[in-house]
Amino acid sequence: MIRHLLKLIWRRKAANGLLALELLLTFLVLFGLGCLVAVVGLALRQPPGFSYEQVWTLRLATNNDTLPQEPTLLRLQRQLGQQPGVEVVSLAMYSTPFSEYIMNSTATVAGQPPLIVAEVETDDQFAALLEMPLLEGRWFDRRDEAAGLPPIIINREMREAFFGNRPALGQRIRLQHALNENEKAEGRVVGVVGSYRPGGELGPPQPVVFRRRVPPADGTRMFAYTLLVKVKPGTGAALEQQLVRIVTAITKTWTVSATPLSDSRALALQTSLAPLLAVGIISAFLLLNVALGLFGMLWQAISQRRDEIGLRRALGATATDIGRQFVVETLVLTTLALLPGLFIAAQFPLLGVLGVSTHVYLLGMLLALVVLYVFTLLCTLQPSWLAARIQPAVALREE
Amino acid sequence: MTNLFASATDSPQPAAAPVAGPGRAVLQLTGIEKVYQTRTIETVALNHVNLTIHQGEFVSVMGPSGCGKSTLLSIMGLLDEPTSGTLELDGRPVQSYSDKELARLRNHKIGFVFQSYHLINDLSVLDNVELPLLYRAGVGGKERRQRAYAALEKVGLGARTGHFPSQLSGGQRQRVAIARALAGEPEIILADEPTGNLDSVMGEEIMDLLLTLNREQGTTIVMVTHDEQQALKTQRLIRFFDGSQVS
Amino acid sequence: MFLSYLKIAWKVLLRRKFFTLTSLVGISFTLMILLVGVALYDRAAGAYAPEQYPDRLLFGSYMQLKMPGNGEMKVRPSYWLINQHLRKLGPGVQVGISAEVQAVAAYVGGRKLALALKPTDGGFWQVLQFRFLAGRPYSERQARSGEAVAVISARTARQYFGAGQPAVGQVLEANEKRYRVVGVVADVPTMRFHAYADLWTPYEPSALERQPEVPFGESELLLLAPSTAAVPDMRAALRRAVAAIPMDGDSRIAFLPSTLGESVADRLLARYNWTSKPVQLFRVLSGGAVALLLLLPALNLISMNVSRMRERASEIGIRKAFGATAGTLAGQFVVETLVLTLLGGLLGLVLAAALLRGLSNGYLAAYGHFQPSLVVFGWALAATLVFGLLSGAYPAWRMARLSAVEALKHARA
Structure with a gap:
């Protein structure tokens, strides 16, 4: 029967060809949408590896302050921590969750190819403040002050990439700033945390390395710091104003901006979902046109092929056969339209053009296939039902 | 050719058919009435028709346009249901059959030939002839091909299997339609003005073909026609007027 | 018929x-x-105002920095770099400098008012045509000295001082700093990101951006040509001026000026690390x-x-x-x-x-x-x-x- 239908479709290729082209183009757009959905969906399935509730970031710009910064920072952390309503304070340099600033470093372990990782420089409170799960070893603490080789903590992705099933604790890792060859560091792994993703739920999983911040001995001045402040539930603008006031009072010349992590997260979500929305709208419009094309073709086919339907019924086809x-x-x-579409889509994982995992492409293809098949099936049901209802005696009546 | 008929009786039957014998009633119409109801008028197409078609008969039906001949043929072909009355096929009433069973009966027992051929333009001659076998369970592609080819040979079109209907003359198209009716090896062929669209020479050819089929293979044929000459060549002539049988 | x-x-x-x-x-x-x-x-x-003449505008948000051995980097210029080297770009060319908006907070009756603050120079008000509802912009002299003055949007004026209340001459306190309001402008949609803010103030005198010999920061260069025909000359002048900036060793910088349309495309896609050529x-x-x-x-x-x-x-x-x-x-x-x-x-x-x-x-x-x-x-x-x-x-x-x-x-x- 399929062969029979293939012959019919081939003979009507002029009308079918245009529709097939529509289906092909729609499939390709849906494939794009499917990939975006797959990226988001796969990311959403994993927890971000930290908790953002009740956490504020205080971004401090030092505005070329000429005074030594370390004592100021210490005073600031102590004062903020003593505020009623504040639970913990952590100093995190730049790389806080949802931050646009990501410091990339090249990490190397003996006998392994180098790996680009995100580097986070922070203190002893960071993990507890963000409620990060610890899988192996420990987080930074006072013991590290005396350590010969600086301590390093890695996340699950980095552990898997470098050590697989072998032990990670105690291993040496060398780090080099991705852009500045002169910034180098070396350390020993003391702990492994869960799959911490700085971009949050929608951020891609990536290897991350944490270094314990050591106050610079030579009094090097930075032009910005970020403090993470965990507050008690139910605190609001009044506490925020109080914190800003403390910063201004202690630092004199620094400027500060306070943002709840939940706000940063909302913005990050918006950023990730915007292309999804745009491609979604375009897909919806394309599907609408495909539906119109399908309905048009099928209705026309049914009115033009009435005698064919009647004839098939006379030759022994049931109403169900006709609908089917x-x-x-x-x-x-x-299917004919999708074959070249699948061939084109398959080039993406085969050539690896966009550096996305094969999973995403396969899921994208699957989603596009399902959507398109279900959609064409739905569009076909009503016209097919119409065709099945045609009375053979009426359809065959000679005019 | 006998081989072909053997397989027709071997093929699965929807109902246990009585043993075939000469003169057995294949179609039995009793008190058949067909009324078309529209919002304003009621048209009686068939009025108490009693008719028996015996096996091996060649019956022609004549009458003016609109006298109900085509309706009669549709009802005999199980394409249309009578408003009242009973139709027996091989001695069994067909009212009780479902749509699916009726389709099977049409497929196995009945072959149709139409005035305007009703060939599918987008299918080749061979594919058109294969069509009835496509709706028959248990017939493989190869067997379909062979049987369609044999049927085309029978109507003298064995050399045109790859052509499309648009490339054939009217007479050739009707011969393809007859081959299609033959391919399913039916007991009865219902022909609705098979020569109506053809000139007299071609019409003669088609008529000869049908007569040969009836004579040599014993196929039962019911033919609606306007042509007195042709009707006289058949074994029995039934005349219709205004939905009723007049002779 | x-x-x-x-x-x-x-x-x-x-x-x-x-x-x-x-x-x-x-x-x-x-x-x-x-x-x-x-x-x-x-x-x-x-x-649309403030970018009333998009054909005459150019924006220099990014520079290409080439350092031997370290490859290429996309960096933003500092106030100092623009102010020091790129002020003179030919007759009739207006030059403005502004930084990315910063989130600051003002507090009105125990309620937080989140405001976007944009530091600018005085030229900014010449390049872009804001519609002033009251008062006027601060001058280049005021901007240079880092006076605590501010231009605010109509919405900010309404939310901070109350509807119908005069704002010009009043003091607005944001992030513990007191600004004297000198002008109120019609609201700018956030899509107009070159101009958009709730509060425009001069750069802080202590800002890192303003310190000598700090070439990179968070600023952008805004240019207005006297006519559409003068835009190519303005581009050329900018190229020459950038080439004349003395650099350490073999480092090179090049400005990537974009039109308003290009900068919008850039902005839309810059959030996604899909490509290095967003336009x-x-x-x-x-x-x-x-x-x-x-x-x-x-x-x-x-x-x-x-x-x-x-x-x-x-x-x-x-x-x-x-x-x-x-x-x-x-x-x-x-x-x-x-x-x-x-x-x-x-x-x-x-x-x-x-x-x-x-x-x-x-x-x-x-x-x-x-x-x-x-x-x-x-x-x-x-x-x-x-x-x-x-x-x-x-x-x-x-x-x-x-x-x-x-x-x-x-x-x-």
Whole structure:
């Protein structure tokens, strides 16, 4: 029967070809949408590896303050920590969650190819403040002050990339700033945390390395710091104003901006979902056109092929056979249109052009296939039902 | 050719058919009435028709346009249901059959030939002839091909299997339609003005073909026609007027 | 004659409901999406205050920094670099400097008022044409000395001082700093990110950006040429001025000035690390989207027109048999296409206007007021007409030229 339908479709290629082209183009757009959905969906399945509730970031710009910064920072942390309503304070340099600033470093371990990792320089409170799960070893603490080789903590992704099933604790890792060859560091792994993703739920999983911040001995001045402040539930603008006031009072010339992590997260979500929305709108419009094209073709086919329908009934086809023929014809046409589409889509993982995992492409293809098949099936049901209802005696009546 | 008929009786039957014998009633119409109801008028297409078609008969039906001949043929072909009355096929009433069973009966027992051929333009001659076998369970692609080819040979079109209907003359198209009716090896062929669209020479050819089929293979044929000459060549002539049988 | 054509066309369209529906939906939705898309882009990159003369504007947000051994980096210039080296770019060229907005907080009666603060120089107010509702901008002298003065938006004035209260001359306290308000400007949509802020103030004198020999920061250069024709000269002058900046060792910098439209594309895609050439990607993506949006309805129309012509072959045959000429028949189809296209176009315009109205009042309220562009509407409608005539009338005309006998024969097959 399929062969029979293929012949029919081939003979009507002028009308079917245009529709097949529509289906192909729509499939490619849906494939794009499917990949975006797959990226977001896969990311959403994993927890971000930290908790953002009740955490504020205080971004401090030092504005070329000429005084030594370390004593100021210490005073600031102590004062902020003593505020009623504040639970913990942590100094995190730049790389806080949802931050646009990501410091990339090249990490190397003996006998392994180098790996680009995100580097976070922070203190002893960071993990507890963000409620990060610890898988192995420990987080930084006072013991590290005396350590010969600086301590390093890595996340699960980095552990898997470098050590697989072998032990990670105690291993040496060398780090080099991705852009500045002169910034180098070396350390020994003391702990492994869960799969911490600085971009949050929608951020890609990536290897991250944490270094314990050591106050610079030579009094090097930085032009910005970030403090993470965990507050008690139910505190609001009044506490925020109080914190800003303390910063201004202690630092004199520094400027500060306070943002709840939940706000940064909302912005990050918006950023990730915007392309999804845009491609979604375009896909919806394309599907609308495909539906119109399908309906037009099928209705026309049914009115033009009335005598064919009557004839088939006379030759022994049941009403169900006729309905099924139209459904299968459309599905065969969809399949014909999708074959080149799948071939094109398959080039992405084969050539690895965009550096996304093969999983994403496969999921994207699957989603596009399902959506398109279900959609064409739905569009076919009503016209097929119409075709099945045609009375053979009426359809065959000679005019 | 006998081989072909053997397989027809071997093929699965929806109902246990009585043993075939000469003169057995294949179609039995009793008190058949067909009324078309529209919002304003009621048209009686068939009025108490009683008719028996015996096996091996060649019956022609004549009458003016709109006298109900085509309706009669549709009902005999199980394409249309009578408003009242009973139709027996091989001695069994067909009212009780479902749509699915009726489709099977049409497929196995009945072959149709139409005035305007009703060939599918987008299918080749061979594919058109294969069509009835496509709706028959248990017939493989190869067997379909062979049987369609044999049927085309029978109507003298064995050399045109790859052509499309648009490339054939009217007479050739009707011969393809007859081959299609033959391919399913039916007991009865219902022909609705098979020569109506053809000139007299071609019409003669088609008529000869049908007569040969009836004579040599014993196929039962019911033919609606306007042509008195042709009707006289058949074994029995039934005349219709205004939905009723007049002779 | 034309009226009778119109009548027949109307009847034909009513009779062929599905064809009419598909054509109308195809045409009107395509137009609607195009109009809404262009309106959104126009709101971000069109000629509205403060960027009233987009053709004369250039923005230098990023520099390409090449360091031997370290590859290339995209960095933003500092206030100092622009102020020191790029102030003089030819006669009539206005130069402005501004930084990215910073989130600051003001507190009104125990409630937090989150404000976006944009540090600028005095030239900023010359390059961009803000609409002042009260007061005036701060001068270059005030900006240089880092006086604590501010221009605020109408909304900020309303929220901080209360509706109808005078703002100019009052003090606004944000992030524990007291600013004297010197001017109030009409609200700027956030999409206008070069200009947008709630609060504009001079750079802090202590800001790192202003310290000597700090070349990189968070600022951008804004340039206004005296005329459109002077833009190439302005580009060249900028290139020369940048080349003259003394650099350490073998390092090189180059400015990447962009037009308003380019900077919008850049901004839209900069959040995604998809490409190093966002402007090109934006062109490809939007071009591809527009092509698809036009192509699919077009394919539908073509396939419908083709099969419609086949159906109508007998009608044509009969009309010809009764003496219609090829010209009159073609005329009939042209009128049908015209009616259909104009109806679809009108419907698209209404849909777009309604959708934009809804967006302006709801989801995109913060981005300002949107309206469909009539110029784009005109072009799109013209394109649809041409297309409709090609896809519908050309086969019709060919069919009309057939002889009556041929057409009737065609109808049978």
